[in-house]
Amino acid sequence: MPRTNAAALEFLKTRRSRPAKTLAAPAPVREELEALLTIAARTPDHGKLEPWRFVVIQGESMEKLANAAQATAEKLGYDTEQTAKARSQFDQGICAVAVIESPVISEKIPAIEQTYSAGAVCLALLNAALASGWGANWLSGAISHERGFVEGTLGLTPHERIAGLIHIGTETNTPPERPRPDVKAKTTWL
Template structure:
């Protein structure tokens, strides 16, 4: 493995918005490899406090409809609902990374949730390293009990750490500003 290439990938990676995804998404064999990579994250206590729900196009379309239905019933902004549901409609393949906390463990819940979040980032990075587009989104749907129940059959305390949309990139995403390293770094000597 050329670690220089790996570091360069990490220094230049950029999430690809769902509107820039096209067919084909990863096939099942490739997706299994990507999910295997995503599951190799730091996990205090080896609890595996997450699972993957693979949502094909019909399931994503259904989640778009549930987004509109539940969001409208809750009085959410109609313009935002159009954008939020479009992410599901435009998706070629979505993986819902479900945070499934282990309340019977002494491991703090925040550490468990961070593990689930790391699985989201690892899935995006693995997909992009394999030549696919990846985009990690959450939104109100990720934690809303009515949406989770209707859309995925999930009950509290479970929530979605992220909806990771996967496809083939149609264009390079626009560059975006990055943090000023000097503004966010403090060097502590003693």
């Protein structure tokens, strides 16, 4: 019989992201963020390629990214609502970690498995932040896939892309529970 970790299972059964727009200061300090990043790095990674990296965004960098997001959106012809949305997560952000998918050329490990690893890092970071008592949310948005924006503001190279922006801060209110998938309807037993 396996040993269960009841507290961890209860956390996973009840975990709930906190909308980024409801997060406020304070945010984790550097040492706390480093601990969360260390936890996130303990993720499935076939071949130990570490096909991801982190960019921590705080303080004045949020305003710079908001302005750059707006400028990029306007240059690309986004409408007013799309432009406001592109800018808003940085306007409202306190602290975010951009998880950058940085694939490694490998004859053994398919690129898709490296993408999955970067996604697993996002979820691990999100859960680590929530388990540590912070509010957190995993976002991306159309602007995070615009090459000029990500290369110009976050220093991504042409082969990299944003897997997710994990916003972390102090929870200001607990969101209501939302409908969850019907696992029986989504499962086939062979």
